[in-house]
Amino acid sequence: MKTLRALAALLSYPTAELVAAADEIRETLDREAMVPAPERANLHRLVDDLAAGDLYDLQERYGLLFDRTRSLSLHLFEHVHGESRDRGQAMVDLLKLYEEGGYTPTASELPDFLPLFLEYASTLAPRAAVELIGQPANVIAALRERLAKRGSPYEAVMAALLALSRARLDATALATLRAEPDPEPDDLAALDAAWAEHEVTFGPGAADATGGCAVDGLAGRLRAAMRPAEGVAPPLTRGRRAASANQGAGS
Template sequence: MRRTLKTLSVLLTYPSAELQAAVPEMQAALDADGVLTRGARDGVGRILHEIATGDLYDVQERYVLLFDRTRSLSLHLFEHVHGESRDRGQAMVDLVQLYETHGLALGTSELPDFIPLFLEFLSAIPEADARRTLADTVHILAALRQRLEKRDSAYAGVFAALEDLSAGKPDVETLDALLAGPDDDPNDLAALDAAWMDEEVKFGPGADSAACGTEGIASKIRAARRPAPGVVVPGPQRPVVTHTPSTRI
């Protein structure tokens, strides 16, 4: 599963000539792992084909329109449950501590909830832990998949594959709440400007309860990072999790 998570991580990064050249290696990694269902493998195959055969500038433009100019498709997990609220900062801290609990130090300037970075982290921990941690975000992944499917984007296959690997299924009520939010049109520049305006910062307990459902992702991450009784938390000498343009699987 490690190579599959690494491949999916790379596929969600900004397309480059190096990424196009690495498509055969990524296909081989998915085939060697063999952890995806046939349907999920076919879905990932679609985006691999688009990247490999498309004009690089067109592929890059589509990526920017989707993930950089569309807030509802943000590749930052906490954007979808916390927005710009104060709880987002605490959730970031909790996620970094989760990384450190597994003996991994963050070695990048990217925010810890950036999905490609999050997937690299999952690829470095035991498979059972990776599936459980992925399940904490499955409602976000499902919302992203559905929004991408609505746009007939091949990137939907990446999120379908992540759902396939997850140890859980999205809660219907929480997923519906996410999908009920605004879904930006990347070609509507006026609407995009309005969507990216600073939001009111909310204070006090439960400020984001409506966005996060009855059990927010921050609380799930806090629970996930607690060491089991008798387990010693690793010391300061840790391997480093980095997010780089490298396409080595």
């Protein structure tokens, strides 16, 4: 499904190459027509926004949204395990899922980075791909609401993913996600407090909090990757790696 690759590109850090590929992304979305027309029209507006914007402004906006603001993190496990020790094993499990599916990530991002996750899903048969992207539907729904609150054109990607997956949302899990602190990127004190929060959990059914029901072993393996595990320290997200590097440089 090239549509998923197009959506992955739209959620990636803006580069000159991404801007140059705007027409190709637009054509892919229209040619496959996997996304319903209303959501596809909003995706076109995002593509137009990226194509017409100043690259440095686009990059700054992206960083403020997705790297600085924890509640908008594109790392899926951030919203399930937070900075708990369980996240590392979940990363290992997800990477193993990729490898068993014959997919070797070439990016330096962590395996739970949503654009990378979508790249992997794009290599699967359509039914398996749709099932897989439905697993983190609650997280995607929460991200959509937060982006909509900010009037961000990136909301269009989350809406498209929800429309594609047609996954049933879990009201309890979504309510837990909605209760996460959601500060604005210029509220530094609130951002620091949010990063210091304990892990997000969803009770005994935590493994199912990503939304959707498995119809094959692939989706089940993703749920296993989302399940808490003991004893492995979590890796840092891109934003936290940068913060750690800056602290190290200042010490």
